[in-house]
Amino acid sequence: MTAQETKGLARAKALYQDRSQRAKELKAEGKKVMGYFCLYPVLELFTAFDIVPYRILGDMGEPITKADSCLPTIVCPFIRSALDLGLKGRYDFFDGVVMCHSCEVGEKAAHIWRIYMDPSFYHFLDTPHTVHQNAQDLFKEQILDFQKSLEKFTGKEVSREKIKEAVEICNEQRTLVRELYDLRKSDPPLISGAEIIEVMVALMSIPVAEGIALLKDIISDVRSRTDGPQKKPHRVLLWGTVIDNTALIDMIENVGASVVMDDTCVGSRAYFPLVEVTENPYDGIAKRYLVDIKCPRTFHEANYGGTKKDYIEDVSYRFSYLKDYAREWNADGVILQSVRYCDIHGYDTPGLQDYLNHIGLPNIYIEHDYNEGALAPLRTRIQGFLELIG
Amino acid sequence: MSEEKKKKKAMNRLKTMYALRANIDQNYERSVEAVKAGKPAAWSMVNWWESDPILKAMDIEIIYPENYGAVSAAMGRAQKYLDRADAEGFPTHMCGYARNGIGYAAEMKELGHIPPDAPMGGMAKPILLLASGALCDARIKWFQSLGRYLDAPVWAVELPHPGVEESQMPGVREKSIQFMVKELKELIIFMERLTGRKMDWAKLEEITDDLIEINRIWYDINEFRKVRPCPMHSRDFWSCMNASLYPAGDTKESLKLYRDMYDEVKERAENKIGAVENEKYRMVFGELPPWHALKIFDELAERGWNFVVESWAYHPPKPMDYSKISDPLERIATQTYQWMTGYFADALKEKEYMGYFAYPYLEWARTFQCDGGLFHPLLTCRTATNHLILAQDRLLNKLHVPSLIAEGDIVDLKLFDYADTMRKAVVLEEMMDHYKKVRQEKGFEW
Numbered sequence: 001m002t003a004q005e006t007k008g009l010a011r012a013k014a015l016y017q018d019r020s021q022r023a024k025e026l027k028a029e030g031k032k033v034m035g036y037f038c039l040y041p042v043l044e045l046f047t048a049f050d051i052v053p054y055r056i057l058g059d060m061g062e063p064i065t066k067a068d069s070c071l072p073t074i075v076c077p078f079i080r081s082a083l084d085l086g087l088k089g090r091y092d093f094f095d096g097v098v099m100c101h102s103c104e105v106g107e108k109a110a111h112i113w114r115i116y117m118d119p120s121f122y123h124f125l126d127t128p129h130t131v132h133q134n135a136q137d138l139f140k141e142q143i144l145d146f147q148k149s150l151e152k153f154t155g156k157e158v159s160r161e162k163i164k165e166a167v168e169i170c171n172e173q174r175t176l177v178r179e180l181y182d183l184r185k186s187d188p189p190l191i192s193g194a195e196i197i198e199v200m201v202a203l204m205s206i207p208v209a210e211g212i213a214l215l216k217d218i219i220s221d222v223r224s225r226t227d228g229p230q231k232k233p234h235r236v237l238l239w240g241t242v243i244d245n246t247a248l249i250d251m252i253e254n255v256g257a258s259v260v261m262d263d264t265c266v267g268s269r270a271y272f273p274l275v276e277v278t279e280n281p282y283d284g285i286a287k288r289y290l291v292d293i294k295c296p297r298t299f300h301e302a303n304y305g306g307t308k309k310d311y312i313e314d315v316s317y318r319f320s321y322l323k324d325y326a327r328e329w330n331a332d333g334v335i336l337q338s339v340r341y342c343d344i345h346g347y348d349t350p351g352l353q354d355y356l357n358h359i360g361l362p363n364i365y366i367e368h369d370y371n372e373g374a375l376a377p378l379r380t381r382i383q384g385f386l387e388l389i390g
Numbered sequence: 391m392s393e394e395k396k397k398k399k400a401m402n403r404l405k406t407m408y409a410l411r412a413n414i415d416q417n418y419e420r421s422v423e424a425v426k427a428g429k430p431a432a433w434s435m436v437n438w439w440e441s442d443p444i445l446k447a448m449d450i451e452i453i454y455p456e457n458y459g460a461v462s463a464a465m466g467r468a469q470k471y472l473d474r475a476d477a478e479g480f481p482t483h484m485c486g487y488a489r490n491g492i493g494y495a496a497e498m499k500e501l502g503h504i505p506p507d508a509p510m511g512g513m514a515k516p517i518l519l520l521a522s523g524a525l526c527d528a529r530i531k532w533f534q535s536l537g538r539y540l541d542a543p544v545w546a547v548e549l550p551h552p553g554v555e556e557s558q559m560p561g562v563r564e565k566s567i568q569f570m571v572k573e574l575k576e577l578i579i580f581m582e583r584l585t586g587r588k589m590d591w592a593k594l595e596e597i598t599d600d601l602i603e604i605n606r607i608w609y610d611i612n613e614f615r616k617v618r619p620c621p622m623h624s625r626d627f628w629s630c631m632n633a634s635l636y637p638a639g640d641t642k643e644s645l646k647l648y649r650d651m652y653d654e655v656k657e658r659a660e661n662k663i664g665a666v667e668n669e670k671y672r673m674v675f676g677e678l679p680p681w682h683a684l685k686i687f688d689e690l691a692e693r694g695w696n697f698v699v700e701s702w703a704y705h706p707p708k709p710m711d712y713s714k715i716s717d718p719l720e721r722i723a724t725q726t727y728q729w730m731t732g733y734f735a736d737a738l739k740e741k742e743y744m745g746y747f748a749y750p751y752l753e754w755a756r757t758f759q760c761d762g763g764l765f766h767p768l769l770t771c772r773t774a775t776n777h778l779i780l781a782q783d784r785l786l787n788k789l790h791v792p793s794l795i796a797e798g799d800i801v802d803l804k805l806f807d808y809a810d811t812m813r814k815a816v817v818l819e820e821m822m823d824h825y826k827k828v829r830q831e832k833g834f835e836w
Contacts, residue, residue, distance in 0.1 A: 108776035111744040124553030129527045138569045299530045311537045347531035350479040
């Protein structure tokens, strides 16, 4: 059965299992499919140009073999995996690729991607790392340059009105994701953490408008389902690097905890921030992507420009949204996870742990190699953590 | 003893290097004394001349924890700080310089003063942590994480990183430089508020021009290294690069010392005096060396290995005409942007889309006529390592220049295998001999 023939959660699962199915169908119908890396290539632009945005992800089940011939092994295994899939032809159906300055390794891998795969369309979206007005203004210009590249590629121009319409569409999808996440607040949650990953990966593989229809079906299904997750002794919040595979969450959910909320980039981090409707739509877009997406790759600081630093004030400013998540979703512990060699998450981890300890929220930090087989040793640590929180 | 003398002879160090290096070393001590006498200090990171001139013009003592990491490693004193950073919960794979600085800051906080056994008198407590977004953006997070131990505010100055092709789009260069000028203006406003001092614009002009001139001379010195035999070894480059890269201390003094060096290198080039007695292999070195095992270059020099060029990131920008830029902030921004993107146009012609880091290896291996490369991936540094396999591939497939990878680290001495590197070096010699013939057959100039 194809993804098109199914509905709701079943369709999300089918898309999760065979991500490219729908994008290839659309390509066959004449649509352009564009691969993009990380959260910063602006979805509103793809949508306005009627391009199918397809997020480049890795594959935890696929051994990395080809990428080692152009990227060292001591860098982010997720990025190595994504590059590996590209080199193996998994993304050959793309009409083009948009990369960004997500992080240091992401930036270098972007250039390497272009050198070795030579896509027919390519754009590198530089992305500032600070959030002050000067950086937002620069990012707005960089987004406009990205738009110019797309105009040249497609041979058509898009108006501001079209961009505003795309903002509305993308915001609608984001609002529906939050509505879906709200269904995790009950005990037991109406949808499991693993199912959420399937939905998120599916959304990142189809046009935004189709994602809206899919989400509506899923929300309707989930509200009325009788086969939802069982109640578990613990409810945890999962923070950290990209999770695009159900294996880690399955492991956690199989040892006695429901993953009821996440702060990862194939999850709430990607969808919760909305674009503020502004007269000049690029103002709202630049702010949403640069300021409101809370990835450690961006430097947020309390009282920036102040002459003294208050550490607790700073970590509270940066991480208090996690306290809100924990309260709203009633999580009794936080699992901080990171792929090995992620420097930006690594620098944030001690500070985040200080903050969570400060507010009395039990937490644990685990590191993994973005590999299904390497998760087993973490099981004992998760079990130990869950026992510890009672 | 006679063996020892032989080893010293194999590499012919520049005499002017000693004075320049001594000046760099004395700057550490001067810095500690200046702060003891009440001068405010900022911890800064290598920013490629973007923020340094501002601090210097405002008479702020600049302390570079990255450089301190190298010093700690070279003196064999880094391990204690690395262990401390590990104990503080920072992952062990993270930057050795950063972990050294974190461990140091944690100990300083615990003691309430500079650790008494700290190398080179230690790093004084700062009033500011000045971060840079240049190349390694994770460094901003490093300084932020120091907030656990230091109550100094963090300020970050960014540098745009356009792609090679995107950098050629209309307006990108201008917009990038204007962005940098705004960054500098905001930094000045902040510094004035933080210190209660006013920017000395005349001094800023002078320092900016000194730094531009230092870099021009430093560039010209390195150009002489294209001559056969190469008159200056990478060891001398590394010993002296700090006066450009970390321009603490008196810029006039650095300028004079670089001029002296220029004269010496020029004389050597004109008189065919090589940095290695019998130059057999002209080598490119990839990224930062193992500071704790520099003697390996002496051993390689005995085998005729002359390191004639090294990583782009530590080299000065290509010279350009700054005379028509009246605003010193724009001159500063332009120089840094020129350094960042100076090779992009050439890289684009060759469809090499990593215009910094990787492409310069290709251009330099060609123009410096290198026989081989020794690449040193740093197991705790993504920035200095990401591109090395790409560079290795391009050198071999485009220029028929082979290279070897010797893994190690800039700080953690456990990660470098000296004996294994020497074994691999012997194998590389065979490859270099082979590929020299291949290049000749294919009509290459060397």
